[in-house]
Amino acid sequence: KAGVTQTPRYLIKTRGQQVTLSCSPISGHRSVSWYQQTPGQGLQFLFEYFSETQRNKGNFPGRFSGRQFSNSRSEMNVSTLELGDSALYLCASKGDRVRYNEQFFGPGTRLTVL
Amino acid sequence: SQQGEEDPQALSIQEGENATMNCSYKTSINNLQWYRQNSGRGLVHLILIRSNEREKHSGRLRVTLDTSKKSSSLLITASRAADTASYFCATEQNQAGTALIFGKGTTLSVSS
Numbered sequence: 198k199a200g201v202t203q204t205p206r207y208l209i210k211t212r213g214q215q216v217t218l219s220c221s222p223i224s225g226h227r228s229v230s231w232y233q234q235t236p237g238q239g240l241q242f243l244f245e246y247f248s249e250t251q252r253n254k255g256n257f258p259g260r261f262s263g264r265q266f267s268n269s270r271s272e273m274n275v276s277t278l279e280l281g282d283s284a285l286y287l288c289a290s291k292g293d294r295v296r297y298n299e300q301f302f303g304p305g306t307r308l309t310v311l
Numbered sequence: 312s313q314q315g316e317e318d319p320q321a322l323s324i325q326e327g328e329n330a331t332m333n334c335s336y337k338t339s340i341n342n343l344q345w346y347r348q349n350s351g352r353g354l355v356h357l358i359l360i361r362s363n364e365r366e367k368h369s370g371r372l373r374v375t376l377d378t379s380k381k382s383s384s385l386l387i388t389a390s391r392a393a394d395t396a397s398y399f400c401a402t403e404q405n406q407a408g409t410a411l412i413f414g415k416g417t418t419l420s421v422s423s
Contacts, residue, residue: 200315201353217325222406228409230409230410230411232411232413234351239413239414239415239416240401240411240413240416241356241413242410242411245409245410253410255410285351285391287353287354289354289411291409294342298341298342298359298403299344299345299354299356299359300356300409302346302353302354302355302356303353304352304353305351305352305353307351
């Protein structure tokens with residue numbers, strides 16, 4: 198079974214631009230979560246989507262948004278980029294009927310904002 | 312905000328030694344999980360312990376959970392150079408959805 202994939206792996210943007218990151222979960226997984234990792238704040242939960250609906254949301258400004266498609270693929274969008282948005286963005290998928298609440302993480306997208 | 316803290320922040324040991332990392336959290340949890348991350352890559356799930364469990368083993372890993380003290384520990388026995396990584400505890404709180412709240416992590420360095 199293929200793992201969680203994220204595209205692109207690396208991205209460089211300038212302040213004020215917007216960016217869209219993509220995540221393809223493990224086949225059959227309907228839950229996709231997004232996390233931001235920075236040296237200062239560590240790993241922080243952004244949001245979770247399940248069956249195309251946002252099920253949970255972290256404490257991030259409205260510039261951070263996401264969506265999920267019918268095939269469970271998810272995209273995350275950040276508008277009006279700020280220098281502080283430079284981070285590793287990780288997505289994770291989770292199965293419905295697993296015994297444990299294990300989340301499978303992708304390799305991440307490293308975003309640099311100049 | 313972070314759910315809790317790992318202790319120590321950094322740990323350096325020799326191959327063959329045991330490594331113990333501790334994690335504290337603040338609120339009620341459904342379960343506590345440990346993840347490993349190599350050099351800023353994706354996270355790899357190591358082990359999960361439910362709130363009604365006290366100890367769990369998986370290979371060279373042993374996890375304990377003390378809900379009265381809101382703390383957990385991860386023991387890696389007979390460490391290898393390949394265990395060099397950052398280790399994070401993550402808690403899943405008693406709420407809808409599956410948001411994981413991570414600690415700041417322990418950086419483990421195992422030298423041969």
